[in-house]
Amino acid sequence: xxxxxxxxxxxxxxxxxxxxxxxxxxxxxxxxxxxxxGDLRVAxxxxxxxxxxxxxxxxxVQAGGSLLDLGIYCIQxxxxxxxxxxxxxxxxxxxxxxxxxxxxxxxxxxxxxxVHGSFTCSITTPLSNTASVNGTKGMAQILKPCWCPTExxxxxxxxxxxxxxxxxxxxxxxxxGMTYEANHVRKCLRKGLKESPVMPLAESELLADILEEVRxxxxxxxxxxxx
Numbered sequence: 193x194x195x196x197x198x199x200x201x202x203x204x205x206x207x208x209x210x211x212x213x214x215x216x217x218x219x220x221x222x223x224x225x226x227x228x229x230g231d232l233r234v235a236x237x238x239x240x241x242x243x244x245x246x247x248x249x250x251x252x253v254q255a256g257g258s259l260l261d262l263g264i265y266c267i268q269x270x271x272x273x274x275x276x277x278x279x280x281x282x283x284x285x286x287x288x289x290x291x292x293x294x295x296x297x298x299x300x301x302x303x304x305x306x307v308h309g310s311f312t313c314s315i316t317t318p319l320s321n322t323a324s325v326n327g328t329k330g331m332a333q334i335l336k337p338c339w340c341p342t343e344x345x346x347x348x349x350x351x352x353x354x355x356x357x358x359x360x361x362x363x364x365x366x367x368x369g370m371t372y373e374a375n376h377v378r379k380c381l382r383k384g385l386k387e388s389p390v391m392p393l394a395e396s397e398l399l400a401d402i403l404e405e406v407r408x409x410x411x412x413x414x415x416x417x418x419x
Contacts, residue, residue: 209373210340210369210370210372210373211265211338211341212268212272212373213369213375214340214353214369214372215372216334216341216351216353217272217334220273220325220346223332223346224273224332228329228330228332228346229326229327229328229329229330229331229332229346229347230329230330231327231328232274232325232326232327233327233328234325234326235269235308235310235323235324235325236309236310236311236323237267237270237311237322237323237338238311238312238313238319238320238321238322239263239266239312239313239314239338239339240258240312240315240316240317240318240321241314241319242315242317242318244315249315251291251293252414252415253414253415255416256291257289257293257294257295257297257315258294258296258297258314259297259313259407259410259412261313261315262313263297263299263311263313264399264403265313266299266311266313266323267299267301269311269334270301270309270310271395271402273325274303274309276392278398278401279301279302279303280302280303281301282299282300282302282402282405282406282409283300283409284298284406284410285297285298285410286411286412293315293412294412295314296312296314296315296316297312297313297406298310298311299311299312320336321338322334322336323338332345332346333345337366340365340366340369341353342354342369355368356368356369356371356372376388
């Protein structure tokens with residue numbers, strides 16, 4: 193495998209890869225690397241919309257629910273903040289929709305050094321749809337929509353990152369931002385890389401492991417689990 197992205201649109205959505213390549217996300221990584229926020233303490237993300245009108249979102253056979261569809265965006269943010277470390281402890285609670293899929297899920301992750309990450313995702317209620325990280329010297333927040341961000345606030349300094357012009361329209365917010373991921377993949381290909389240094393395969397596997405653990409804790413099961 194070359195890169196855990198652009199294989200299919202479904203795979204991109206499952207892994208929430210495209211968020212990593214927005215300039216706002218890149219700017220946040222630079223802030224963290226520079227130590228602007230001091231020693232990190234807490235990372236938090238929320239992603240919630242009322243999606244029950246979409247058949248796939250409430251379909252158990254299609255692995256619907258909030259965790260795999262929306263929660264992955266939250267956990268990839270937390271993992272990015274804490275450098276792709278494996279959490280030492282995972283706690284979670286969830287609420288189920290009448291169709292059997294997970295309706296709303298909240299997760300708490302403890303990382304080495306006692307730092308915490310937490311997120312909530314939901315397909316039945318709107319949430320803040322922001323992501324933030326706090327340290328001993330301040331706070332950084334990616335504003336709504338955090339999964340395709342164009343605004344970053346660092347210690348009350350607001351920065352905007354306009355989307356690139358594209359010749360077509362998308363049926364979802366900030367779809368033009370797909371070009372950031374595509375350009376990154378192109379660069380990796382031209383360099384002969386077998387995986388992305390921004391989103392390595394090991395971290396993709398880690399995120400999948402975390403989601404599987406959350407599923408076990410809450411008791412989320414799909415028909416495919418029997419095979």
